[in-house]
Amino acid sequence: MQNIAIFGATGSIGDSTLDVIHKHADRFSVYALSAHSRIRKLLELSLVHHPKVVIVPDVAAEKTFRQLWPSEVSMPEIRIGSEGLCATARDPEADTVVAAIVGTAGLPSAFAAAQAGKRILLANKEALVAAGSLFMETVRKNNATLLPLDSEHNAIFQCLPNGKYNAQVKRLILTASGGPFRNIDPAGLSAVTPEQACKHPNWSMGRKISIDSATMLNKGLEVIEAKWMFDVDASRIDVLVHPESTIHSLVEYIDGSLLAQLGNPDMRIPISYALGYPDRIESNTESFDFSRLLQLNFELPDYQRFPCLRLAFDALKSSQADCVVLNASNEVAVDYFLKNKIKFTDIAVTIEKMLDGFAGTVKGALCHIDDVFELDAMARSHTSELLNATH
Ligand code: NDP
Ligand code: MG
Numbered sequence: 001m002q003n004i005a006i007f008g009a010t011g012s013i014g015d016s017t018l019d020v021i022h023k024h025a026d027r028f029s030v031y032a033l034s035a036h037s038r039i040r041k042l043l044e045l046s047l048v049h050h051p052k053v054v055i056v057p058d059v060a061a062e063k064t065f066r067q068l069w070p071s072e073v074s075m076p077e078i079r080i081g082s083e084g085l086c087a088t089a090r091d092p093e094a095d096t097v098v099a100a101i102v103g104t105a106g107l108p109s110a111f112a113a114a115q116a117g118k119r120i121l122l123a124n125k126e127a128l129v130a131a132g133s134l135f136m137e138t139v140r141k142n143n144a145t146l147l148p149l150d151s152e153h154n155a156i157f158q159c160l161p162n163g164k165y166n167a168q169v170k171r172l173i174l175t176a177s178g179g180p181f182r183n184i185d186p187a188g189l190s191a192v193t194p195e196q197a198c199k200h201p202n203w204s205m206g207r208k209i210s211i212d213s214a215t216m217l218n219k220g221l222e223v224i225e226a227k228w229m230f231d232v233d234a235s236r237i238d239v240l241v242h243p244e245s246t247i248h249s250l251v252e253y254i255d256g257s258l259l260a261q262l263g264n265p266d267m268r269i270p271i272s273y274a275l276g277y278p279d280r281i282e283s284n285t286e287s288f289d290f291s292r293l294l295q296l297n298f299e300l301p302d303y304q305r306f307p308c309l310r311l312a313f314d315a316l317k318s319s320q321a322d323c324v325v326l327n328a329s330n331e332v333a334v335d336y337f338l339k340n341k342i343k344f345t346d347i348a349v350t351i352e353k354m355l356d357g358f359a360g361t362v363k364g365a366l367c368h369i370d371d372v373f374e375l376d377a378m379a380r381s382h383t384s385e386l387l388n389a390t391h
Helices: 012-023 039-049 059-068 081-090 104-115 125-141 151-159 186-191 194-198 207-215 217-230 268-276 307-318 320-338 344-356 369-390
Strands: 002-007 028-034 053-056 077-080 096-099 119-122 145-148 169-176 237-241 247-253 258-262
Touching (some): 002 012, 002 081, 002 104, 012 028, 012 096, 012 268, 028 039, 028 081, 039 053, 039 059, 053 059, 053 081, 059 077, 081 104, 096 104, 104 119, 104 369, 119 125, 119 268, 125 145, 125 217, 125 320, 125 369, 145 151, 145 217, 145 268, 151 169, 151 247, 151 258, 151 268, 169 217, 186 344, 194 207, 194 320, 207 320, 207 344, 217 237, 217 307, 217 320, 217 344, 307 320, 307 344, 320 344, 320 369, 344 369
Parallel strands (some): 002 028, 002 096, 028 053, 053 077, 096 119, 119 145, 169 237
Antiparallel strands (some): 169 247, 247 258
């Protein structure tokens, strides 16, 4: 029996993970669940999945959870905040940590799981974007096992021998749907609403990653994620737009062979693969329906329409500090856009200003994880100042 702690249990990845785990009650047991704002949902999930531990953000949320909990059922232990998440990541009873918190808020607990040598199922790509080399070094030093949940990285993992990049691999090709704005007139992009931007053509996801998909920064974050996860030079990673989201990514070998992983756009597939690895387990997804697959289309990415993708490649080529600034400024800008405080096109403008201005003032290397947290906090506060001054 594998004890699973799910950080970000109330989100979209949390839902899909719990759906798969529920089907395999003989194999997995839910050890811990965390929430941030949706405490009522955490309570409902806890009544179904019976975790031993829940993690809530603060004492007010703890109070709400206690008040709502039915008195006739024994209550899970309640832990609080980032410390509660990190303690659970280190908890000897937790075998596997599903890192599915959105944003750099997920980095401390994912990092703690790496330090504790856990099996980590990583959805939180921002952890690798902000702290790639430190994170992977910690995984290696502590014999942790890192398995990708992000569908592209999961596909690449499946197409590489034992999930590892080697000299026989020519390049990794990350596919991208192009999001909801692949074809609209670029002049109309400044007027799109958060609701339009959140409507992804193929995937159903949380709001932040949906906006990242619409700007295509998501693909940029994934290029950085792939670089660190597979230890491959950025020059060997390409992006290919594939609007049907059927091929989840490809590996090209030196002999010219291309291996790809195909499937429905359903996160339960990569989640099942990672949960069961090295076995394959059932995922609850429907069999692939070839009668619906009329065509597979491919295009090269349009860097003019999607400047965020170019900014991510630039940051990766430049420095780890630039990657921290890219990620932090994006999180703040996306939050402002979701609150209707800035336009969709301001997201890229903001990131570019932060990379051109603030990032150049950063001194010294990021040698310790605390350096990453500090720079992330500074970049966030500068981005907010910039946006408050101009909007
Ligand atoms: P959601 O917004 O649906 O869920 C986010 C989760 O994180 C929720 O449980 C939320 O709690 C929690 N959370 C939010 N802010 C904080 C915080 N400050 N501290 C602690 N917990 C917090 O996002 P997704 O599930 O879509 O995405 C999660 C991660 O997985 C992201 O990094 C995303 O990039 C990645 N990912 C997602 C995919 C998808 O298909 N959804 C695909 C590939 C990667 P609450 O809801 O209670 O507020
Ligand atoms: Mg992805």
